[in-house]
Amino acid sequence: MKDMELIEELLNSYIDGELDERKNNEVKRLIDNDKQIRRLFDSLSRYKKLMGAVASDKAPEGFCESVTKHLERHILLADTGEYHRAGKRHLVLRRLTTVAAVLVLLAMLGIVVFDIFVPKADRQKLVNSVFERKEKPQVLYEKPFAEVKPAEIEAIPVPAPKTTTIPLVVKLTLMTDSPVETDWLIGKVLTNTGLFDKTTAVERNTGSVKYVLNCSSDSLLNLLGELSFVWPKCTDATLEVGTEQAGKYITVNSVTAQQVLDICKADNYTQRVRMANDIAMINAATAVDVSKQYVAKDNIDYDLLMPNKPVLTATEKTEQLKSDNTLEQTNLTIMVIRK
Amino acid sequence: MVKFIQERLKAASGNISIDEASLVAQARAGNMDSVERLILKYQDRIYNTILKLCGNEADAAELAQDAFIRAIQGLKDFKGQSSFYTWLFRIAVNLTLNFCKKNSRVSFQSLQNELDEDAGRQLKDYLVDKKTTDPSELAAKKEVNGLILKALEKLDPQQRAVVVLRDIEQMSYTEIANTLEMEIGTVKSRIARGRKNLREILEAAVQ
Known part of the structure; x- marks a missing residue:
């Protein structure tokens, strides 16, 4: 079968004149000597002639003309490529403009809808929630002390000092949860300052200790300075400053060590009394626990509830009265009471 | 723009060479007259080959036109490694074979009743017997011509292509190999098988 295919291929090539001279001669000899191949050759020749005669x-x-017209159209289209690109750009620009216009219209429509349907009261809230703005804490109360500029205080005329010296008499009452420890500390301070010997009386009762001592003003200041270490042990402290009227005291509640020191450092009686009065008033004012009134309210900035503490202003002019009181005798009573 | 092209055509009309290479060169340079001459030179052969391959006149005209347009537009890519004629035929045959692949219609219809008694007998005598009938006379008969074309349609497209290029277009084996971009051995075997199949189809039709 393979041989026959090969022979057919050779015969076709022979008919088509595609063989070289040697193969050509071999095929010619084959055709002359083999009747079957001769018949096949005749058949192929006839077929070839018939196909060759098929009308063109x-x-x-x-x-x-049709082809050239098409070509011209293609050339025209190719020449207008730049115009096409420009046209496309223009189209894209128009589309973008349209989209922008639509967005603007939508935004305007949104504003109109917002204006119509959202109540005015809720607008700020809504806007804040949209833009995640932190809302300022709402003030639900009026400030107890209005923030007003302190008025110019005219100089208060202070009466001329009396020539007679009124001794410093102070009673310091310390309320504590640990009276023993406080007592021990006071004892140690008295020992360190060398005033223990000047203690005229020490009364120890259940839940209370009382020290009474007479000393110089400097020693007293020294002692009070040292006593500042006792304050952390105390829950409350009260200072009573003696006046010129016997048995009458100016009471300063919730006094601090520094305040005690300041009062006792006063140059003279008048200044001392005035300072004691002022500090007493300040402490009384700050002792009002305003926060208790609002503690039930939630979400309130606690700092805002605190009233502004009154302070002594520099404008309050006082006449500086100088006197040498370093040798002034003082009387100090310290009471330690269990709370 | 059309006016410009017409002016270009007129300007180039006095500068034409009949040599194919110069025609191609001028066509590549945009000389529309050379383009026209190239089309006129090959249009019948291209159309005839395509018609024999696809078997439909309208399709053949469209494919031929497409082949020329592609060839002229692709002249800038034509490197001259083969002749323009081979290159043009390659484009045309490839287009047609792709078209046939996409629009393949397998016909199982017998060709036995395609010929009248007289034409059938004459064709049978010619193919089987040794009676010498003039093949050109026979092929001139419209029915016989139609039968041959239908028989060609029944061939495998690749075999049909080599048979048409060889027996109708009278291309050499080398030209066929260049056109279809295949080995000469393949061309030989395909021609042998194609002719054998065609002969069998025709003989069956005249039995």
Whole structure:
């Protein structure tokens, strides 16, 4: 079968004149000597002649013109490529403009809808929630002390000092949860300052200790300075400053060590009394626990509840009265009481 | 723009060479007259080959036109390694074979009743017997011509292509190999098988 295919291929090539001279001669000899191959050759020759005689069709009329017209159209289109690109750019620009216009219209429509449907009261809230703005804490109370500029205080005329010296008499009452420890500390301070010997009386009762001592003003200041270490052990402290009227005291509640020191450092009686009065008033004012009134309210900035503490202003002019009181005798009573 | 092209055509009309290479060169340079001459030179052969391959006149005209347009537009890519004629035929045959692949219609219809008694007998005598009938006379008969074309349609497209290029277009084996971009051995075997199949189809039709 393979041989027959090969022979057919050779015969076809022979008929088509595609063989070289040697193969051509071999095929010719084969055709002459083999009747079957001869018949096949005749058949192939006839077929080839028939196919060669098949009529050739000509291109339809106007074929060339049609092709050139198409080519011209292609050339025209190619030449207008830049215009096409420009057109495309223009189209894209128009579309973008349209989209932008639509967005603007939508935004305007949104504003109108917002204006119509959202109540005015809720607008700020809504806007804040949209833009995640932190809302300022709402003030639910009026400030107990209005923030007003302190008025110019005219100089208070202070009466001229009396020539007679009124001794410093102070009673310091310390309320504590640990009276023993406080007592021990006071004892140690008295020992360290060398005033233990000047203690005229020490009364120890259940839940209370009382020290009474007479000393110089400097020693007293020294002692009070040292006593500042006792304050952390105390829950409350009260200072009573003696006046010129016997048995009458100016009571300063919730006094601090520094305040005690300041009062006792006063140059003279008048200043001392005035300072004691002022500090007493300040402490009384700050002792009002305003926060208790609002503690039930939630979400309130606690700092805002605190009233402004009154302070002694520098404008309050006082006449500086100088006197040498370093040798002034003082009387100090310290009471330690269990709370 | 059309006016400009017409002016270009007129300007180039006095500068034409009949040599294919110079025609191609001028066509590549944009000379529309050379383009027209190239089309006129090959239009019948291209159309005829395509018609024999696809078997439909309208399709053949469209494919031929498409082939010329592609060839002229692709002239800038034509490197001259083969002749323009081979290159043009390659484009045309490839286009047609792709078209046939996409629009393949397998016909199982017998060709036995395609010929009248007289034409059938004459064709049978010619193919089987040794009676010498003039093949050109026979092929000139419209029915016989139609039968041959239908028989060609029944061939495998690749075999059909080599048979048409060889027996109708009278291309050499080398030209066929260049056109279809295949080995000469393949061309030989395909021609042998194609002719054998065609002969069998025709003989069956005249039995």
